[in-house]
Amino acid sequence: MSDESEQRIRDHVRLAKGLLKTAVIDSQSSEFDERNALSRAYYAMFHASCAWLAAKFGVLGKLRHGDLLDEMHRRRGKEFGDFLRDVRGMREAADYREDWTPRRLVSEDRLRKTKTQVLVLCQETAVELHRRELHDRR
Amino acid sequence: MTAVELGKLTREGFSAAGLWDIVDEHKSQFLEFPDGFFAEIVLKDGSKIPEAELVESDVRQSLRRQGTDLSFIVRSIWRVDEVGDHTRVLTDFSTVYPAKLVSGNLNAEVEVVVTLLARDRIKRELRESGKKVVEGTVVKEKVKEFLELQLSLGGESYWDPLRDSKRELNDSALLYLSMDRTVVKH
Numbered sequence: 537m538s539d540e541s542e543q544r545i546r547d548h549v550r551l552a553k554g555l556l557k558t559a560v561i562d563s564q565s566s567e568f569d570e571r572n573a574l575s576r577a578y579y580a581m582f583h584a585s586c587a588w589l590a591a592k593f594g595v596l597g598k599l600r601h602g603d604l605l606d607e608m609h610r611r612r613g614k615e616f617g618d619f620l621r622d623v624r625g626m627r628e629a630a631d632y633r634e635d636w637t638p639r640r641l642v643s644e645d646r647l648r649k650t651k652t653q654v655l656v657l658c659q660e661t662a663v664e665l666h667r668r669e670l671h672d673r674r
Numbered sequence: 675m676t677a678v679e680l681g682k683l684t685r686e687g688f689s690a691a692g693l694w695d696i697v698d699e700h701k702s703q704f705l706e707f708p709d710g711f712f713a714e715i716v717l718k719d720g721s722k723i724p725e726a727e728l729v730e731s732d733v734r735q736s737l738r739r740q741g742t743d744l745s746f747i748v749r750s751i752w753r754v755d756e757v758g759d760h761t762r763v764l765t766d767f768s769t770v771y772p773a774k775l776v777s778g779n780l781n782a783e784v785e786v787v788v789t790l791l792a793r794d795r796i797k798r799e800l801r802e803s804g805k806k807v808v809e810g811t812v813v814k815e816k817v818k819e820f821l822e823l824q825l826s827l828g829g830e831s832y833w834d835p836l837r838d839s840k841r842e843l844n845d846s847a848l849l850y851l852s853m854d855r856t857v858v859k860h
Contacts, residue, residue, distance in 0.1 A: 592831060606705060610712050613828020614703040655850035656823070662846070 537668055541596055545665065548587035549658050555580040556654050559647055561640075570638045571630040577650040578627035581620060584657035591664040616653070623650055675742055677704040680711050683736075687729045688715075696722055696778070698751060701828060710743030714828060719778025720750035720836075749832050750777040752825045757786075757814045766790065768842075771817045775825070775835050782835040786817045791845040817843060819851050 559577035561570050582601070585608050589595040595607060601624065609617030623646055629636040681704040688694040701716035713733075717726055726748045734744040755776045760769040767790040775782040796812055820843045824833050833841075 606707065609703060609829065610705055610707070610714075611829045611831050613714065613832065614701055616827060616829070617703075652850050659846045659850065 537594075541590065542665065542668075544596070545587045545590045545661060548583045548590070549661055552580045552582075552584035552587065552654055552658055555583065556651060559650070561643065561647065567638060570640070570643050573647060574623075574630040574638065574643055575627045577647055577654075578623045580654045581623055581650055581657075584654040584661075585620070587661045588657040591661045591668075619649065619653070622646070675711070675737070675740070677706045677711065680704045680706075680713060680733075680737075680744070683733055684713060684715065684730065687733050688726070691725065691729045693717075693722060693726055693729060697726075701751070710745065711737070713744060713746040715746065715748045716828065717748065717750040717778070720752070720780035720782075721778055723748050723750060747830060747832070749828065749834065750780070752777045752782070752835060754818050754821045754825070755781075757817045757821075759810065759814075760788075761785075769793065769813075771814065773817065773821055775821070780836075782839065784821070784835050784839045784841065786820065787840065787842045788813060788817065789842065789844045792816075792843050792848050795845050795848050816848065816851055820847060823851070 555576045559573045559580060561573045565573070582604065585604055586599065589599075589604075589607055589611065593607075593611060599607065605617060605621055605624065608620050626638075626643075626646055630638065684704070685694060688697055696718045698716045698718055701714075703714050705712045713730065715726060715730060717723060730746050730748060734746065737744045752775045755774040758772040758774075760771050762770050764770065764787065768787045771786045771788060773784050773786060775784060793813065796816060797809060800807060800809060800812060821841070824841060825835075827833065
């Protein structure tokens, strides 16, 4: 893997973790805070998935959202793919739908699960990069 | 040929072989990519994987004759039956926990290496929580939770405990096991 590719992966991880930190709601949060959190959570997943696909499978090109979904279905299984699709659907509702109102319990559940999955993907990416680094040194 | 038709073809092959009952239809999937089709068949009994692979190989051959490519994986659902007490301490002070996994009629023995940093983190969390729980019990619960998460993932990156019987639970992994509740600040 080239230095440039590795840097791109690290950039995706940085974005994923940074966005995740902003995907938080509390008891004082308004509907718009909730909408923003759901939207940011999806993009955190998007960048974490890009990093993971690139590190583990060498999928490095710019992926459209639909292609990324298909790739994650294939590489990480149906349950994960369905979850990602669900989070993407919530992001679209949060950003575009004026007739939709987030439901706090559902939002909390999705944000909690998203956070776990983003961290798992970022950790697996870090392990893979470390493994490659060791391999290159030899 | 569409992904739905591939699913139908697979179902017919598995039904004819008397294997469809052990296929988890909710976890199995059939996808279409520019370079061909992909099938992931998930079984409830790991002991049937060799038979299932033969059936799907037949499906692949019949598709190939029509000029269509198919790549597939057949895996099974595992559950954590038991996590034992730690068996040994490694030179870097990591501890090794054995676990028994079950998939229908198939068993697998695996080992989870819990790093020193992970143990320290568990100790610290226990101390801060003020709970009176035996440390070893909490570590075993974390090992179980960790294994369940690893086994829940599918697709081409799925973990086959028969091929790779060792996993490492480090402090980073603990972070995502422990932080599940903290996404919502009250």
